[in-house]
Amino acid sequence: MSDIKNALDLVRSRRSVRTFDGRALSSAELDDILGFANSVETPYDLPFTWRILNAKENGLSSPVITGTDTYIAGKMVRVPCAEEAFGYAFERIVLYIQSKGIGTTWIGGTMDRAAFERAMKLGEDEVMPIVSPLGYPAARMSLRESMMRKGVKADVRLKFEELFFRDSFDTPLQEADASDLKDTLEMVQWAPSAVNKQPWRLVICGDTVHFYEKQSKGFVDGKGWDMQKIDMGIALCHFACGMEAQQRRVEFSLKDPGIPAPAGTVYIASYRIL
Numbered sequence: 619m620s621d622i623k624n625a626l627d628l629v630r631s632r633r634s635v636r637t638f639d640g641r642a643l644s645s646a647e648l649d650d651i652l653g654f655a656n657s658v659e660t661p662y663d664l665p666f667t668w669r670i671l672n673a674k675e676n677g678l679s680s681p682v683i684t685g686t687d688t689y690i691a692g693k694m695v696r697v698p699c700a701e702e703a704f705g706y707a708f709e710r711i712v713l714y715i716q717s718k719g720i721g722t723t724w725i726g727g728t729m730d731r732a733a734f735e736r737a738m739k740l741g742e743d744e745v746m747p748i749v750s751p752l753g754y755p756a757a758r759m760s761l762r763e764s765m766m767r768k769g770v771k772a773d774v775r776l777k778f779e780e781l782f783f784r785d786s787f788d789t790p791l792q793e794a795d796a797s798d799l800k801d802t803l804e805m806v807q808w809a810p811s812a813v814n815k816q817p818w819r820l821v822i823c824g825d826t827v828h829f830y831e832k833q834s835k836g837f838v839d840g841k842g843w844d845m846q847k848i849d850m851g852i853a854l855c856h857f858a859c860g861m862e863a864q865q866r867r868v869e870f871s872l873k874d875p876g877i878p879a880p881a882g883t884v885y886i887a888s889y890r891i892l
């Protein structure tokens with residue numbers, strides 16, 4: 619990310635693309651994407667396996683995607699914090715792909731999951747959280763895509779004072795008072811999330827920003843896998859990208875500061891700005 623304006627523009631220009639124009643990506647483009655994916659690191663320091671998959675060759679489908687046969691998918695060993703780590707890594711990849719003018723959509727639910735997992739040769743101890751189509755956006759969205767966007771209000775986000783707080787959850791942060799964190803917080807605000815729930819809540823205490831997850835019902839599966847923790851990884855990624863774009867160094871930690879949090883809101887991680 620060259621500077622904060624470019625980073626913010628990149629985040630603001632991204633949207634889920636579900637209708638593609640049918641043009642296939644070249645093998646050079648796909649190699650470049652895979653090369654970038656393989657270079658991504660996260661503060662959780664966990665390994666991933668990334669693959670480009672062809673829908674026709676592997677019998678893959680998603681009912682919400684039209685106009686492309688190409689997908690990217692990732693898998694990893696199911697360990698604590700896998701969700702946040704995956705969210706962080708995949709969003710880095712999504713933003714890179716966006717910077718090339720290529721469209722993506724995070725897909726965790728609306729796909730033939732069994733077929734994708736077979737294509738990824740998923741092991742017993744592994745999880746394949748998300749896949750994304752890859753391709754060039756069509757000039758017009760399908761009716762289904764427009765309806766989906768309306769259904770989750772995909773073009774809007776919660777306000778600063780609903781997402782961000784100063785010192786404790788009792789003091790909402792107004793956008794006008796965010797001073798030199800404003801652009802980075804705006805990048806967090808505009809992150810994508812499952813069903814656009816935006817579960818991230820940030821409490822800023824001096825030079826440290828604590829990330830919390832406001833949990834909604836229905837996102838944890840029978841094995842304890844929490845889809846909204848993937849959203850939290852995305853929020854952490856956007857914050858880190860904003861800091862990088864301003865040449866500000868950060869230190870990551872998992873030390874819960876013990877700030878009293880509302881019921882159903884849990885601590886995830888912190889960034890100290892150095």
Ligand SMILES: Cc1cc2nc3c(=O)[nH]c(=O)nc-3n(C[C@H](O)[C@H](O)[C@H](O)COP(=O)(O)O)c2cc1C
Nearest residue numbers: 633634724725726727728772810811812813814848
């Ligand atoms: C973890 C995660 C899972 C998602 N799963 C799906 C999905 O299964 N199907 C789908 O069409 N969109 C899915 N989305 C996309 C969201 O609906 C979308 O990001 C959100 O509505 C905001 O819209 P935007 O991406 O256009 O900004 C998912 C997003 C995230 C972050």
